[in-house]
Amino acid sequence: MSLACSVCPVRDRAACAVLDEAERDELAKAGRTRKLTKGETLFAAGESEAACATLKSGALKITSTDVDGRERILSLVHPSGFVGEMFGPYMRHDVVALGDAELCVFSGPAFADAIEKYPRLGQALLRRTQEDLFASRELLALTGNASAEQRVSGALLSMARAASDSPCHPAMQFDLPLSRGEMADMLGLTIETVSRMLTRFEKDGAIKRNGKRGIELVDPALLPQN
Amino acid sequence: MSLACSVCPVRDRAACAVLDEAERDELAKAGRTRKLTKGETLFAAGESEAACATLKSGALKITSTDVDGRERILSLVHPSGFVGEMFGPYMRHDVVALGDAELCVFSGPAFADAIEKYPRLGQALLRRTQEDLFASRELLALTGNASAEQRVSGALLSMARAASDSPCHPAMQFDLPLSRGEMADMLGLTIETVSRMLTRFEKDGAIKRNGKRGIELVDPALLPQN
DNA sequence: CGGACCCTTGATTCAGATCAACGAATGTGG
DNA sequence: CCACATTCGTTGATCTGAATCAAGGGTCCG
Structure with a gap:
């Protein structure tokens, strides 16, 4: 299924909102829509294909599982959020749907190309990633001594x-x-x-x-x- | 003190390594060298001036302090690492020197301009920030149930x-x-x-x-x- | 109706916090 | 150079908050 950005529920909040219409249509060619149901895995840690996605609706969790099989939730992803890996050679963590969810998925290299082509997109992602970093540190602080x-x-x-x-x-x-x-x-x-x-x-x-x-x-x- | 990139110990590992010589010299005009001694604070949480820095030598810690005054270390920064805030209006966390350290400091807006001007710099920072994000999640996983x-x-x-x-x-x-x-x-x-x-x-x-x-x-x- | 989840509540246990004391290294001032 | 204080790390004894173990209730779904 190809993308229909014009009816996207997060079209002006997601990272791609910084692109103009023509650019977005161009990017859309590289992406696919995907629907997940509760518990379905979007990415699995260790997968050797880099990929990334923007969440259109629903919610995701980013998790890691330790040796004794205990799962740790590292982050939650809300609509308009971005997950995945554009550069690294493999996926670092599991990404799983908390309920029904709808996403826009891209291959890592394809998205890396888009960043190269549209510097504004890279900047938007930089801001977003910094926000994620702060959120992660926030959770670290909360979890730490409290x-x-x-x-x-x-x-x-x-x-x-x-x-x-x-x-x-x-x-x-x-x-x-x-x-x-x-x-x-x-x-x-x-x-x-x-x-x-x-x-x-x-x-x-x-x-x-x-x-x-x-x-x-x-x-x-x-x-x-x- | 102005910057002397030509003798910088991390000149080909830091984010600015992606710039060519002329670009780097241009960026250097916006930055200042700063030396810290053990325990000295580079940035304090809540400071309303956004700023950022590349670490040339030594080591830093990024910390937050909770209500009862307990300090939590959120991350360590090693030479060639980047810390700070280009976009947000204030500093989120404290950044303190673990020992003697030498840095290259920029104001947030000045660095944001440089990112605008040199897209490659923004991309380099995006990679770096993603690495930091993974490192932070790693620590979260380690700290979680273990x-x-x-x-x-x-x-x-x-x-x-x-x-x-x-x-x-x-x-x-x-x-x-x-x-x-x-x-x-x-x-x-x-x-x-x-x-x-x-x-x-x-x-x-x-x-x-x-x-x-x-x-x-x-x-x-x-x-x-x- | 029966089974599978998920949540709540109570009893018991245990890993790590807290309290306490001490030793080694470093610094300071006389 | 020595007396003294200060900081940092180690070790032991005790306490406690959250894990674990155990049981039961509610809800959904076949």
Whole structure:
């Protein structure tokens, strides 16, 4: 299936938004649309084909698996986000869909060529990659010394921010994109501990749980600050 | 002090190596040399002036400090490495010298202009930033679920790699760039635990300690794999 | 209706934090 | 050159927060 940028839901937020129409159509020839369902793998660590993609809808997780088979979530990808590898010879991490997702996929070399051809695209990607780097370091800081309470609270606030339209204020009411197990994998905790912390926050009156995934921030000030 | 690229120790490894001589001289006009001593701060988190720098010699740490004043090391920077912020309005993290260090410092806007002017520079930085991103995720994975034993062992191996000239094989014999306390801050452990693990590795015959900082890898196979 | 998940809650255990003491190396001022 | 303070690392004893082990409930789906 070829790309139809004109109806792309993230056409003016994604990296390719810096291109003009003609350039984008040219780039579109090198890409393909791909749809994933929950749990499907987009890239697997070690794959020798470099590739990359822009996320149009849904959410992805970037993970690594250690020797004893425990999975660690390294990052979440939201719509308009970019994943993958343009330069390296192989994929460093697994990329898996958290739910149904739609993407625009490119081969690594093809995208590297586009960067060469359209310097603005490279710049846009540089900004984006720096943002990802800061986000990764943010998670590192959160995960580092903080107590379980602080980690879960920090993850809640960060997801509330991601769920909001305006980047400044968090959504007061949203659905967790992750299961308990996935939250645990992201925070370096166990399912049970995550569950207990959510219970605690609800008892404290900081949040209200609506079903398994629904969260309402009743009094964010009561959440342990990091 | 103006820059003297012709005698720069990292002139063909740093990001600016992709520029030709004339371009580099042009860029050099926007930069300044700066020398730091152990513990001196290059950038402080929250500073409203964006700036960036290439490290010519020595080593830096990128850190963040949480509410209770505990410091977390997010990344180490080695010669030819690049730190800082070209686009964002403020510095996200602290950058501090681990020992004496020499750098090439640019204002954020000046460097952003250079990227605009020399697309190759932007591309080089994109590669570099992606590498940093992978390194950060590597640390995240290491720090995530691993035991204290695995973390310290992983850090040793990673430092052995950084200390080696050839990137494929680790140095068998090197000096730790970090104090025990700094290793602890990087790994999310305490000084005491780091010290105990090193003692254990030495007892197991995996390493030999030479003074406070010296490490000899006697039998790396005995180090707990991650 | 039965099975498969996913989540919650309670009891117990354990790895690493914390507390405490000490030794070695380095620096400082008399 | 020595007395003294300071910093850094090691080692031991104790404590504790989160992991692990265990059980049960809710929901979805065939």
